[in-house]
Amino acid sequence: MPSSIPADIPGSARTQKVAVPRWSGLSLMQSELKVLFGRRRTWALLLALAAIPILIAVAVRLSSGVPSGRGPAFLDRITQNGLFVAFTAMLVSVPLFLPLTVGVVAGDTIAGEANMGTLRYLLVAPAGRVRLLLVKYAAALAFCIVAPLTVALAGAAIGAALFPVGPVTLLSGDVIQPPEAAVRMLLIAAYMAVSLAGLSAIGLFLSTLTVVPVGAMAATVVVSVVSQIADQLPQLEWLHPWLFSHYWLGFGDMLRQPVLWDSFASNALLQAGYIAVFGASAYARFTTKDVLS
Amino acid sequence: MGSETTGTDSTFQQHGNRRSGRNWPRWLPALAGPVVIAAAALAGTLPANAGDPLPQKTPAEVLALAATHHTLAFSGTIEQSSDLGLPALPSTGPSSDPASAGGAASVVEFLSGQHTARVYMDGTTKARIQVVDRLAERDVIRRDSDVWFYSSKDNSAAHLTLPAHASDLPLGAPQAQGADPAAPAPTASPAESMMPMPEDLARHLLEKVDPTTAVTVGADVEVAGRAAYNLLLEPRSEATLVGQVAIAVDGETGMPLAVQVTARGAGTPAFRLGFTALSLDTPDDSLFTFSPPPGSTVKELQVPDSGQRTYEGHISGDQTPRANNFGDHAGAGKGPGHPSVTGQGWETILRLPAAAAGVPAAKSFMEDPLLAQAGVVVPGGRLVSTALLNVLITDDGRIFAGMVPPDRLQAAASAAP
Numbered sequence: 271m272p273s274s275i276p277a278d279i280p281g282s283a284r285t286q287k288v289a290v291p292r293w294s295g296l297s298l299m300q301s302e303l304k305v306l307f308g309r310r311r312t313w314a315l316l317l318a319l320a321a322i323p324i325l326i327a328v329a330v331r332l333s334s335g336v337p338s339g340r341g342p343a344f345l346d347r348i349t350q351n352g353l354f355v356a357f358t359a360m361l362v363s364v365p366l367f368l369p370l371t372v373g374v375v376a377g378d379t380i381a382g383e384a385n386m387g388t389l390r391y392l393l394v395a396p397a398g399r400v401r402l403l404l405v406k407y408a409a410a411l412a413f414c415i416v417a418p419l420t421v422a423l424a425g426a427a428i429g430a431a432l433f434p435v436g437p438v439t440l441l442s443g444d445v446i447q448p449p450e451a452a453v454r455m456l457l458i459a460a461y462m463a464v465s466l467a468g469l470s471a472i473g474l475f476l477s478t479l480t481v482v483p484v485g486a487m488a489a490t491v492v493v494s495v496v497s498q499i500a501d502q503l504p505q506l507e508w509l510h511p512w513l514f515s516h517y518w519l520g521f522g523d524m525l526r527q528p529v530l531w532d533s534f535a536s537n538a539l540l541q542a543g544y545i546a547v548f549g550a551s552a553y554a555r556f557t558t559k560d561v562l563s
Numbered sequence: 564m565g566s567e568t569t570g571t572d573s574t575f576q577q578h579g580n581r582r583s584g585r586n587w588p589r590w591l592p593a594l595a596g597p598v599v600i601a602a603a604a605l606a607g608t609l610p611a612n613a614g615d616p617l618p619q620k621t622p623a624e625v626l627a628l629a630a631t632h633h634t635l636a637f638s639g640t641i642e643q644s645s646d647l648g649l650p651a652l653p654s655t656g657p658s659s660d661p662a663s664a665g666g667a668a669s670v671v672e673f674l675s676g677q678h679t680a681r682v683y684m685d686g687t688t689k690a691r692i693q694v695v696d697r698l699a700e701r702d703v704i705r706r707d708s709d710v711w712f713y714s715s716k717d718n719s720a721a722h723l724t725l726p727a728h729a730s731d732l733p734l735g736a737p738q739a740q741g742a743d744p745a746a747p748a749p750t751a752s753p754a755e756s757m758m759p760m761p762e763d764l765a766r767h768l769l770e771k772v773d774p775t776t777a778v779t780v781g782a783d784v785e786v787a788g789r790a791a792y793n794l795l796l797e798p799r800s801e802a803t804l805v806g807q808v809a810i811a812v813d814g815e816t817g818m819p820l821a822v823q824v825t826a827r828g829a830g831t832p833a834f835r836l837g838f839t840a841l842s843l844d845t846p847d848d849s850l851f852t853f854s855p856p857p858g859s860t861v862k863e864l865q866v867p868d869s870g871q872r873t874y875e876g877h878i879s880g881d882q883t884p885r886a887n888n889f890g891d892h893a894g895a896g897k898g899p900g901h902p903s904v905t906g907q908g909w910e911t912i913l914r915l916p917a918a919a920a921g922v923p924a925a926k927s928f929m930e931d932p933l934l935a936q937a938g939v940v941v942p943g944g945r946l947v948s949t950a951l952l953n954v955l956i957t958d959d960g961r962i963f964a965g966m967v968p969p970d971r972l973q974a975a976a977s978a979a980p
Contacts, residue, residue: 343698343699346718347718347858350857350858361698436857437857439715439718439856439857439858439859440715441698441699441700441715442693442700442702442713442715443700443702443704443711443713443715443720443853443855443856443859444853444856445854445856445857519697519698520697522697522698522699523695526693526695526700527850528847528850530681530695532640532840543596543600546596546600547593547596547597547600550592550593550595550596551593551596553589553592553593554589554590554591554592554593557586557589558586558589558590
């Protein structure tokens with residue numbers, strides 16, 4: 271197999287060290303982001319996410335009004351304040367749509383390159399496997415930041431277009447003005463980005479296991495669904511704080527007065543643990559495997 | 564790893580073996596990660612030992628410290644968890660209407676599961692309690708004589724104007740109570756309708772300290788990052804379900820920070836209530852200002868006639884949690900149709916007469932499907948049995964409750980008229 275690149279090319283370490291400045295991590299990152307956000311698939315994912323708030327807003331607009339206390343939280347507030355479209359859409363997209371899109375992006379990271387036959391060229395260029403892995407993960411994180419922001423912005427825009435916009439009532443009953451509501455919205459988007467970081471690390475690891483990107487994507491999405499189901503089972507209560515999806519719906523704490531940071535901190539710690547474990551696993555797998563494609 | 568060298572050529576096989584031998588250190592981080600995390604988690608579950616920084620105190624001195632504290636301005640987070648052996652409640656969230664929150668419903672809510680609340684206090688007349696639910700919140704805000712209730716679930720608010728004599732109510736003012744033991748305890752603070760406070764619970768438990776209770780001071784504990792004395796109350800009586808009550812008394816201020824109640828013979832507490840975070844800084848004054856948000860439904864509540872039972876009609880949860888959790892409510896045994904108590908100390912049994920007028924809890928208690936399900940038929944009625952509390956609902960509609968074994972309740976039921 272002449273085309274395979276073994277994990278270690280004897281004597282390559284020295285040349286690699288010398289070669290590093292030629293292709294710095296920054297430019298690799300730049301090109302990676304360009305590839306990710308230049309892809310039609312990425313845009314399709316973001317458009318699908320943006321369609322969620324639009325669907326909600328149009329449905330509420332066309333219906334005769336939502337009875338109080340029915341449906342997902344915040345839904346009954348939309349007719350009074352369009353900004354609640356964004357909150358409702360973010361809530362609705364947490365269980366499936368966001369993990370789905372993140373699964374597609376994270377599962378594609380390594381396996382996608384392998385499948386296209388471009389991974390070996392990336393490695394022939396003296397970028398180093400660790401650096402490539404880091405750049406791939408950083409790009410997946412960038413998508414984790416962009417995805418919730420897309421939902422929030424699309425929600426705020428369609429809400430403002432179809433409904434009046436005014437002061438926002440927080441869960442605590444306090445009222446804040448739209449500029450502060452925008453800050454809260456960004457906080458929620460940040461909360462979700464952090465929430466999805468652990469899933470991205472899992473996707474990255476799964477992506478190093480296979481050369482079939484669809485397999486890694488599907489596995490990542492399945493893992494997120496399984497985690498959420500396990501979180502619902504009272505028999506597994508001891509496990510709940512360890513599930514990466516445990517705090518996903520805790521973003522409501524950003525809508526209290528004052529903001530309750532406990533869940534944000536717990537969530538960040540939990541996700542950091544997942545990043546550490548699955549990042550290390552991805553490192554171990556990727557740096558020891560022979561790249562054949 | 565490295566198994567993709569599938570070549571039949573023996574040199575390739577050799578190559579692969581050599582590689583995997585050399586590469587195993589790369590799996591070390593992946594293996595070390597879970598180990599480190601598990602170790603950290605284990606270290607976190609070890610009981611936090613404050614290292615005895617507090618000066619030694621006798622139980623009497625700790626009791627005195629707890630009695631003299633007057634921490635009136637603070638903000639903190641309280642967590643309450645119960646594991647009483649009741650079936651888990653469906654987590655459908657809070658009862659929607661704060662004003663009509665049924666007595667039994669709110670009691671049952673606090674008898675199972677876990678709850679978190681944020682508490683802000685400034686003096687005796689400014690208070691805010693936020694019961695934190697997932698994507699929802701229930702608030703009680705008090706400024707002077709104005710009390711607001713708010714539930715985000717259905718965006719409903721309720722307002723209550725306190726009568727003048729209720730001015731020193733919420734939670735604080737233990738000194739007022741100590742000055743005049745005959746005066747009715749400051750019951751029914753708005754806060755209690757939502758979430759009991761460690762301090763209130765501790766006060767009720769400390770009232771039981773008498774010759775029937777052995778009081779000791781255990782090793783110092785750390786609660787909400789503060790070193791605290793661990794006051795241990797052990798009933799000497801065998802005729803109670805309570806095995807031990809641990810009250811964490813803040814070493815600096817004397818404020819009760821946490822209460823744990825362990826059933827007789829049990830290893831872990833069946834009921835915990837305590838601060839997880841506490842700051843003694845005065846909270847931001849704007850927190851105590853509330854005006855109903857636009858679009859909310861606002862209900863004006865009337866203060867019932869009786870001065871002492873200020874919020875009774877409104878917060879029916881007041882009687883019942885206390886009756887349930889602490890088994891005593893001596894102040895309430897006055898009029899006809901009101902609960903009465905028999906027994907003393909830990910053996911107190913609370914009795915609710917049949918069809919008690921003005922006790923909506925009694926009826927809803929019986930009709931509550933969950934409690935009906937939890938009840939077992941015993942001679943003379945139905946018994947709802949938990950780790951710390953037994954409730955006997957007799958066939959003729961009377962209710963007997965106490966932290967005592969079931970046969971005591973049955974004896975009380977047959978002895979009572």
